[in-house]
Amino acid sequence: MKSAVITFPGSNCDRDAFDALQKISSKVQRIWHTESTLDNDLDLIIIPGGFSFGDYLRSGAMASISPVINEVSRLVNKGVRVLGICNGFQILTEAKLLPGVLLRNEKMKFICRELYLRVENVDTDFANKYKAREIIKIPIAHMDGNFFAPNDTLKMIEDENLVAFRYVDEFGNVSNESNPNGSILNIAGVYNHKKNVLGMMPHPERAIDINTGSEDGLKMFESLNNLF
Amino acid sequence: MKVRIYIALKKAVLDTQGKAIEGVLVKNLGHSQISNVRQGKFVDLEIADNNPDNVKKIIDEICDKLLVNKIIEDYSFEIINN
Numbered sequence: 001m002k003s004a005v006i007t008f009p010g011s012n013c014d015r016d017a018f019d020a021l022q023k024i025s026s027k028v029q030r031i032w033h034t035e036s037t038l039d040n041d042l043d044l045i046i047i048p049g050g051f052s053f054g055d056y057l058r059s060g061a062m063a064s065i066s067p068v069i070n071e072v073s074r075l076v077n078k079g080v081r082v083l084g085i086c087n088g089f090q091i092l093t094e095a096k097l098l099p100g101v102l103l104r105n106e107k108m109k110f111i112c113r114e115l116y117l118r119v120e121n122v123d124t125d126f127a128n129k130y131k132a133r134e135i136i137k138i139p140i141a142h143m144d145g146n147f148f149a150p151n152d153t154l155k156m157i158e159d160e161n162l163v164a165f166r167y168v169d170e171f172g173n174v175s176n177e178s179n180p181n182g183s184i185l186n187i188a189g190v191y192n193h194k195k196n197v198l199g200m201m202p203h204p205e206r207a208i209d210i211n212t213g214s215e216d217g218l219k220m221f222e223s224l225n226n227l228f
Numbered sequence: 229m230k231v232r233i234y235i236a237l238k239k240a241v242l243d244t245q246g247k248a249i250e251g252v253l254v255k256n257l258g259h260s261q262i263s264n265v266r267q268g269k270f271v272d273l274e275i276a277d278n279n280p281d282n283v284k285k286i287i288d289e290i291c292d293k294l295l296v297n298k299i300i301e302d303y304s305f306e307i308i309n310n
Binding site: 057058182 | 299300
């Protein structure tokens with residue numbers, strides 16, 4: 001598998017994403033945001049977490065019009081897989097490559113902790129190694145993770161089965177208590193229409209080693225590697 | 229032309245900052261007559277063009293492409309002086 005990790009000024013999870021990809025023996029390129037060409041034979045692009053452009057204006061807004069994002073859009077149309085984690089998710093919604101938007105957390109607090117997710121769709125390139133409705137433990141660390149979409153967009157998301165993960169309790173129940181940030185319908189991650197783009201607020205790349213709390217994120221990278 | 233662009237969350241979108249400000253105004257400062265606090269932002273800029281139609285076109289374009297996320301925000305602008 002051939003991957004690329006894009007770094008913006010203010011990205012801070014690019015190294016973790018790089019390590020996760022190396023762990024599954026992918027070849028990895030590190031790409032600076034001013035690049036205006038990406039290799040056509042990439043299998044996966046990761047837009048990592050962090051605080052691109054200082055979160056000025058709106059989280060992800062400025063990065064979404066960086067030169068490299070034009071290339072990401074071009075490759076998305078060709079079917080290349082793109083994973084946006086945390087700030088990467090915000091960038092992809094701002095770039096209109098994913099539906100919805102991430103608002104400030106409901107309680108106005110930066111939240112950094114482990115929590116539970118339910119895998120809502122395992123019939124995708126990103127989640128084929130998970131069991132249906134598997135409960136996984138993955139950390140979050142964000143200020144603007146409150147997923148929102150207008151009703152017609154939400155209906156489309158549900159009708160097309162685009163919800164990737166929901167925030168749940170350890171038994172898999174969707175509830176207000178298990179919702180850390182106010183996300184509508186407890187949505188923690190969504191796919192695009194073709195399901196080759198995934199955005200999620202939780203950090204799978206921080207859950208690849210049991211020594212740091214969980215290795216439940218590793219299966220996502222193994223799912224992607226499973227295709228080759 | 230000097231322009232001020234106002235950007236605010238749409239009414240239907242939860243404004244957590246406005247809500248927090250309202251809580252403090254009402255509870256801490258005791259202004260129980262205050263409600264519906266919303267916080268927005270403005271962007272000042274100068275455009276080297278004195279044709280209002282051209283200016284409107286530029287503002288609409290930059291709001292559409294960067295300054296405003298139309299899923300959640302509305303904007304308006306005023307020309308400050310010529």
